[in-house]
Amino acid sequence: MPPRTPNQAAADPVEELRSAASAEDDNGQPLYEPTDPARPIGHANPPRRTRGLALQPPPRPSRLEVERRVAEAQLWIAQRVPLALIAEKARESWGVKNTQTINRYLNLARERMVEELISDxxxxxxxxxxxxxxxxxxxxxxxxxxxxxxxxxxxxxxxxxxxxxxxxxxxxx
CATH class of the missing domain: 1.20.5 (Single alpha-helices involved in coiled-coils or other helix-helix interfaces)
Structure with a gap:
């Protein structure tokens, strides 16, 4: 994907989320290569975190998981669930604590709902x-x-x- 300027919008935000995982297996689960401590630290082998494994961010979702999250967000919007409750449900269901990420999923769900309404x-x-x-x-x-x-x-x-x-x-x- 070519680099974007800050003012340039993504062509398809759903596709941007889908391509978040660098590689996937046949079942759509993300593949991650473990770092080798014997190799020197570089872009392919980042330094280890000093605080432990508990603070590492969760792995990026697969395409199937992204689709499930967008569909779940559409359901919450259709049910008119309050935003605070949506954020709480997203934390429980998806393990996402960042409100910007939750808002991204909600915006994608809204866009998709409008497109479906117009097309159907x-x-x-x-x-x-x-x-x-x-x-x-x-x-x-x-x-x-x-x-x-x-x-x-x-x-x-x-x-x-x-x-x-x-x-x-x-x-x-």
């Missing part, structure tokens, strides 16, 4: 119309006719049949 617009419209038809049918069975009329009005708006305002503009006399 007809399907979403059909689902909403079907649900409103059922709602109107139940409202008529319960003799709540104003609710049924409202549901049919929304169906007409979604279907593009109703474009004019419900009330005509007031005439100036």
């Amino acid at each position: 617009r007809r399907r979403h419209q059909a689902e909403q119309i079907f649900a409103l038809n059922d709602c109107a049918r139940r409202a008529m069975d319960a003799e709540q006719f104003s609710a049924a009329v409202g549901a049919f009005r929304v169906i007409a708006e979604i279907g593009g049949l109703l474009r004019a305002p419900l009330k005509p503009p007031e005439s100036k006399s």
